Amino acid sequence: xxxxxxxxxxxxxxxxxxxxxTFHVKRSLEGGTNIIAGTSPGHGGEEHLGVPVFxxxxxxxxxxxxxxxxxxxxxxATKNAVREAVEAEIGLIVSIASGVPVHDxxxxxxxxxxxxxxxxxxxxxxxxxxxxxxxxxxxxxxxxKGKIGIISRSSTLTYxxxxxxxxxxxxxxxxxxxxxxxxxxxxxxxxxxKFMDDDETSAVVLVGKADNMYEQLAAEYYASLTNxxxxxxxxxxxxxxxxxxxxxxxxxxxHGRVTVSDKKRIMREAGIIVVDRMNQVHESLLNLxx
Amino acid sequence: MNIHEYQAKKxxxxxxINVPKGAIAYTPSEAKxxxxxxxxxxxxxLKAQIQAGARATGHFIDHDAGGKGGIRLVTQIxxxxxxxxxxxxxxxxxxxxxxxxxxxxxxxxxTHEETKSSFYVSMIIDNIIPAITLLISDVANENIVHxxxxxxxxxxxxxxxxxxxxxxxxxYKILDFLSLDKVYLRSFHDxxxxxxxxxxxxxxxxxxxxxxxxxxxKTLIALDAKxxxxxxxxxxxxxxxxxxxxxxxKSRYRKAKTCGFQYxxxxxxxxxIVNGExxxxxxxxxxxxxxxxxxxxxNVKGGVDKDKIAAGIKIIMSNPRIEGVFINIIGGFVRxxxxxxxxxxxxxxxxxxxxxxxxxxxxxxxxxxxxxEQSNLHIIFAENADEAVDKLLAKMEIND
Numbered sequence: 001x002x003x004x005x006x007x008x009x010x011x012x013x014x015x016x017x018x019x020x021x022t023f024h025v026k027r028s029l030e031g032g033t034n035i036i037a038g039t040s041p042g043h044g045g046e047e048h049l050g051v052p053v054f055x056x057x058x059x060x061x062x063x064x065x066x067x068x069x070x071x072x073x074x075x076x077a078t079k080n081a082v083r084e085a086v087e088a089e090i091g092l093i094v095s096i097a098s099g100v101p102v103h104d105x106x107x108x109x110x111x112x113x114x115x116x117x118x119x120x121x122x123x124x125x126x127x128x129x130x131x132x133x134x135x136x137x138x139x140x141x142x143x144x145k146g147k148i149g150i151i152s153r154s155s156t157l158t159y160x161x162x163x164x165x166x167x168x169x170x171x172x173x174x175x176x177x178x179x180x181x182x183x184x185x186x187x188x189x190x191x192x193x194k195f196m197d198d199d200e201t202s203a204v205v206l207v208g209k210a211d212n213m214y215e216q217l218a219a220e221y222y223a224s225l226t227n228x229x230x231x232x233x234x235x236x237x238x239x240x241x242x243x244x245x246x247x248x249x250x251x252x253x254x255h256g257r258v259t260v261s262d263k264k265r266i267m268r269e270a271g272i273i274v275v276d277r278m279n280q281v282h283e284s285l286l287n288l289x290x
Numbered sequence: 291m292n293i294h295e296y297q298a299k300k301x302x303x304x305x306x307i308n309v310p311k312g313a314i315a316y317t318p319s320e321a322k323x324x325x326x327x328x329x330x331x332x333x334x335x336l337k338a339q340i341q342a343g344a345r346a347t348g349h350f351i352d353h354d355a356g357g358k359g360g361i362r363l364v365t366q367i368x369x370x371x372x373x374x375x376x377x378x379x380x381x382x383x384x385x386x387x388x389x390x391x392x393x394x395x396x397x398x399x400x401t402h403e404e405t406k407s408s409f410y411v412s413m414i415i416d417n418i419i420p421a422i423t424l425l426i427s428d429v430a431n432e433n434i435v436h437x438x439x440x441x442x443x444x445x446x447x448x449x450x451x452x453x454x455x456x457x458x459x460x461x462y463k464i465l466d467f468l469s470l471d472k473v474y475l476r477s478f479h480d481x482x483x484x485x486x487x488x489x490x491x492x493x494x495x496x497x498x499x500x501x502x503x504x505x506x507x508k509t510l511i512a513l514d515a516k517x518x519x520x521x522x523x524x525x526x527x528x529x530x531x532x533x534x535x536x537x538x539x540k541s542r543y544r545k546a547k548t549c550g551f552q553y554x555x556x557x558x559x560x561x562x563i564v565n566g567e568x569x570x571x572x573x574x575x576x577x578x579x580x581x582x583x584x585x586x587x588x589n590v591k592g593g594v595d596k597d598k599i600a601a602g603i604k605i606i607m608s609n610p611r612i613e614g615v616f617i618n619i620i621g622g623f624v625r626x627x628x629x630x631x632x633x634x635x636x637x638x639x640x641x642x643x644x645x646x647x648x649x650x651x652x653x654x655x656x657x658x659x660x661x662x663e664q665s666n667l668h669i670i671f672a673e674n675a676d677e678a679v680d681k682l683l684a685k686m687e688i689n690d
Contacts (some may be wrong), residue, residue: 018558020594020623053355058631075522096623099594101523102415106452109420125622139652153592158621159652160675180567183417209568212417239578248343248434249498250411252425256439275398277579279570279676 003194003201004092005068006134011082012060012090013038014081017048020096021072025049028134034086035066039084050179057084068092070126070135075099078122078183082108086117094135094187095121101284105183112185119185124177125155138175146171147290149195151188152207153178153214157236157278161205163282171290173201188218202290203265204205205281208263210237213254215263219270231272232284235260238276245287246256291519295399297533298497298515305488307481308511312400314339318371318378319501323542324399325370333365334403338377340384340392340494343500343516348384351391355380360394370399403511405503409468410434410649411482412498413450413489421449423560424456424491429466434500452490456482474508481510492530493523520604542605549591549598553605558583559613560682561606565591565624569675573618585611599632600639607640614686615646618675621653628654630661633669642667645685649678 005011016038027048029035037052038062044055054060057069062091069090073081075097085093093107100108100122112119120127126136130143139159148165152158158177165172176191178184188206195201208215215235222231238260251257264274273284293301299309311328315321325334338345338360338392345360360382362373375396383391409428416423426446427434437444448460448465461478465471481502487499496518503511524531546553552567563571570587577584588606593599606615619629629650647670650658662669670685672678 024623049315076525099522099663101493101526102417102495103452103490103523104522106415106422107419110452119326139620139622139655141655142652152568152569154566155622156564156566156620157572160569160572163651163674183415183420187418207568208676210571214544217418228582236568236575239574240571246499248410248438249414249425252412252445253414253416253423256435257443277576277676280676 001200002132003125003191003198004128004176005135007032007034007128007132009133010035010065011035011069011133011135012057012064012066013051014057014069014071014085015077016040016051016053017043017072018072021099021288022049024072024137025051025153027140031140032131033133033135036066038212055123057088057090061088066090068094068135071095071097071121073097075101075122079104079108083111086115087113089116091116091118093119093121094118094124094126095119095179095185096124096126096136098123098180100181102183103183109183118190120176121179121185123155123181124179125158127174127176128172129174130172136177141192142166143175144171147173147200149189149198149201149204150175150207151178151195152176153188153208153209154181154184155237157234158206160278161207161234161281164278165205165285166172167286168282170202170285173198182212187214189221192218192222192231194223196222201229203232203285203288205285206231206233208233208235210235210240210260213258216258216266218271219267222272223270230288232281233267233272233274234278234281235263235267235274238287254270291521291524291530293517293519294528295337295515296339297515301492301517302488302512302515305491307484307488308509309515310335310400310403310511310513313396315374315397315399316395318374319375321397321399322367322370328399329401332367333363335364335402335569336370336371336373336377337398337400338382338394339396339398340382340387342384342386342392342393342497344384344386345382348382348387350377350380350382352380353461359549360384369500376442393501403503403505403513405511405513406499406555408503408513410500411485411502412496412500413485413494414496416449419449420451420656422486424448424450426464426467430673450486456486473564478511492517492527493520494518495520515673532686542609545605546602547587549593549602551588551593551598551602553586554585555586555590558585559611560611561585561612561615562587563603563606563615563617563619564589565593565619565621569590569618569620572675573616573679576675577616578659580679580683582683585609589640590624590629594628594633595627597646598636598684599628600635603632603636604640606687607636607642612644614644614682615677616682617646618648618678621655625654626650626652626658627661633662633667634665637667645670645682647672647682649675
């Protein structure tokens with residue numbers, strides 16, 4: 001089944017007429033993604049890449065129902081674009097833009113709270129279910145259909161993880177970039193749950209990073225599960241020095257300084273298989289004999 | 291983006307928050323002059339302006355700086371030039387800087403305020419909840435991080451609603467926590483309310499007042515101030531961008547920022563160009579595991595403009611530490627062919643004097659490879675990051 005997106009997902013593109021949107025939407029369409037409409041203010045009634053364009057989400061909704069919306073709008077327009085999609089009760093938003101202001105994300109998260117919408121990103125390559133749906137900007141020549149779910153907090157390391165699953169000849173069920181930013185729409189936990197429930201997924205690869213506390217939360221959540229599939233994890237940033245800081249508040253909020261080694265230890269204690277180098281991921285997957 | 295204490299205090303004062311009277315000085319005689327202007331009889335505070343905390347317990351690495359730290363109480367006006375000269379143009383190391391410390395180029399002179407007591411306040415974005423979180427502790431010194439780890443009940447955390455301000459109930463909780471009488475309700479409400487307003491209005495990521503002093507008339511005063519702004523929201527705050535412009539920031543950092551890229555320098559001799567923070571971290575990890583260190587790392591994520599990419603590559607090439615360059619691009623949004631064009635463009639301008647290993651994957655990989663293969667540049671190709679670093683190190687060793 002894969003998770004979040006498949007060949008039947010009806011996809012809207014917000015900001016479809018932009019240069020980057022055009023480049024990537026064309027590729028997604030060629031790959032079979034079911035993109036049925038786009039929005040772009042002032043372009044209502046036009047057709048772009050063979051897809052009907054509307055001025056806004058509300059107008060598009062009069063003609064179509066959507067399962068997902070991919071936001072190709074710039075960072076400063078993201079807050080309003082999310083609001084449109086949430087008001088239209090679209091179940092899934094993928095926000096590609098990098099550089100969304102943190103205070104805007106505070107507002108976005110309060111919009112999402114209690115809504116019917118799950119948001120992936122911002123600052124994410126998106127979601128891809130190989131051969132079925134490409135919601136975002138993934139390289140289109142590396143993915144292979146298979147049984148490993150990938151969740152990554154680093155955009156480009158997502159692609160490294162994909163290559164590792166290819167090397168193990170296991171392929172991917174669904175690949176999700178959580179987004180590189182400090183505040184993101186959805187963290188590891190909700191997606192781990194979806195992969196645990198997904199018939200097509202046999203194991204999960206998780207890619208973490210040095211900052212913030214998302215890996216600790218994932219570990220805590222995984223430890224609490226009964227009946228679970230294996231997770232292989234890599235956390236980048238071991239060599240990053242704890243250099244200059246400004247004030248104490250950052251360290252207080254995380255209850256002291258948490259190094260990558262701390263994160264790895266916490267994840268191992270939770271039963272996650274943690275590798276020290278990205279290129280060890282495929283061996284760990286092979287050892288699972290899936 | 292960080293700013294200096296004196297700039298942060300100026301902003302707080304504009305928002306109606308009480309701060310000591312002060313002025314900046316670049317020379318010992320200027321310090322004396324401004325001190326006399328601020329107060330006829332002192333005492334005064336001399337505060338080294340670097341963008342890091344723990345200055346009081348920090349130390350200068352220079353011998354002529356005396357044994358004292360970067361914050362000094364001076365009672366005699368005649369001592370001000372001498373104390374100032376010990377700090378100016380010397381390097382201050384604190385537990386918030388790295389061991390190289392920070393050069394002090396200006397000193398902030400302030401009137402010394404007699405306070406009854408003091409405490410720690412900060413507002414920061416807790417990204418997990420997510421919310422603006424108010425942190426309060428009566429330990430107004432450097433032990434606060436230790437407390438955060440080991441005695442969590444010594445720090446009060448209150449989540450503030452973006453649109454609702456601070457309630458009386460929350461203020462009472464704070465007063466109770468600090469063992470203060472309810473008569474402080476108004477002054478705390480005033481101070482913290484203005485601080486939150488500043489935080490929201492300026493897209494701050496962190497404001498830290500360490501410490502806040504309680505004056506004899508029961509009002510509060512910000513004795514120190516650190517503000518960190520969200521770089522991504524600076525488009526809404528041209529006035530703050532202007533403050534930042536007087537900074538003596540390294541020109542390579544500045545150039546990278548103009549191109550919209552992230553750039554960091556470290557202690558090693560390998561330059562990395564990647565698209566994505568994760569790739570940057572991975573490259574540093576691999577290089578370190580092989581006994582080398584990264585000199586600098588340029589993240590061209592989101593780059594789709596050939597000229598900007600070329601300018602970015604030139605920044606790396608112009609770093610004198612560089613003995614080898616590792617380019618690792620997994621094209622998604624960034625297209626490999628644009629990076630290849632950028633490499634050609636940059637090498638036309640600054641030459642290619644050190645070994646360069648390139649690993650391309652993803653969007654337009656093949657176009658990119660053929661662009662570079664057709665050039666006359668000596669570029670080494672690799673299939674993955676590990677192999678790339680191995681090849682680069684091998685080549686660098688031959689050059690030695």
